[in-house]
Amino acid sequence: MKFEGTDSYVATDDLRMAVDAAVTLERPLLVKGEPGTGKTMLAEEVAKSLGKRLIQWHIKSTTKAQQGLYEYDAVSRLRDSQLGDDKVHDIANYIKKGKLWEAFESDEQVVLLIDEIDKADIEFPNDLLVEIDKMEFFVYETSTTIKAKQRPIVVITSNNEKELPDAFLRRCFFHYISFPDRETMIDIIDVHFPNIKRDLINDALDIFFDVRKVPGLKKKPSTSELIDWLKLLLADDIPDAVLKNRDASKAIPPLYGALLKNEQDVHMLERLAFMVRREGAGKR
Incomplete structure (x- = not known):
């Protein structure tokens, strides 16, 4: 399975090799480069080229790592309990799946884009270390472990607004998209x-x-x-x-x-x- 670029995306030899290396090593591909050099589009084109579904997680300054796993809506459960709704007895009704959960539970391998990771808090990358490394996480509310059925191809983009932790960098395959000649x-x-x-x-x-x-x-x-x-x-x-x-x-x-x-x-x-x-x- 090799990434060859697509009709709508010009990929240099170095970039194609970086994608293939990340897939072979089963490590996230961390892509940096000037804004407008096609970092986000790369994930879209990798998915298109390899015939895989793309799941996109666009990071904001307020995004927390936990949101990529799941969120527990305790407020809605409290409100429903006050209204006497029967679904309050199943806590799973109040758990919203995040993008990593969606990627992990897919029967077929997907491409997961974590876009502009450097926009989030400095602790954000470290908070995802175990989940991305082991491809599993624990849901405390239901006491269940979610394991990836198929290891997703993870593409992470950064505009270099913040330095990323060394422990996180060690787990990635890095590629800098040079400005095109x-x-x-x-x-x-x-x-x-x-x-x-x-x-x-x-x-x-x-x-x-x-x-x-x-x-x-x-x-x-x-x-x-x-x-x-x-x-x-x-x-x-x-x-x-x-x-x-x-x-x-x-x-x-x-x-x-x-x-x-x-x-x-x-x-x-x-x-x-x-x-x-x-x-x-x-x-x-």
Whole structure:
């Protein structure tokens, strides 16, 4: 069972090898990389490529590890007992299964995505160590042990907002998705826009990578933002010449709102444009 990428996702050789290694070792695949490099999409494409169901657990700052296992709704049980509801006699009626429970009880192997694990509390990864390692957990309210019928393929993503504990890292296979080089980016664009003109791709990539090189940007444009920008350029039917012959004194690219996401970065490019204009005026 090998991951080969899909028609809609360009996977480098290193990434394909990382997925296969994690599956072989039966360890979670921990994926890091810049936002917009396709970390979350990787789990979706692994599931599609291997023909498996995807279970997604998107982590928030308030998410607790216990929620991935199960939650006991004591408040609802108390209310039902006051109303004389017969179902209060079975505590299992008040246990809500989490995403790990759902993955563990599946008869067929699934792909489990734990997305943006670094958003949660620092103790969150450690609280899942035993469950992910042993593929089982204990439900205290019913005194039962839930064991995985089939070990899921676990993909964990992180944006590096927090350092993850060493004990957790030891249990993972790690892969960093490097930002795509120009050739890989062209392959990605071809997947999304198979009939796009080569000149437009080259001119757009020149601008895109020039913007990314600007020192001090608060947020560099990502792959997903490049795709959005190209979609707008095509929708507005912007001529190739507008990009090719763009005046260096006008550093802001057309439809820049798809690439730049905060006013500081816009102001920075405007200052660069001003400096280019001033240098040009000084030479005349």
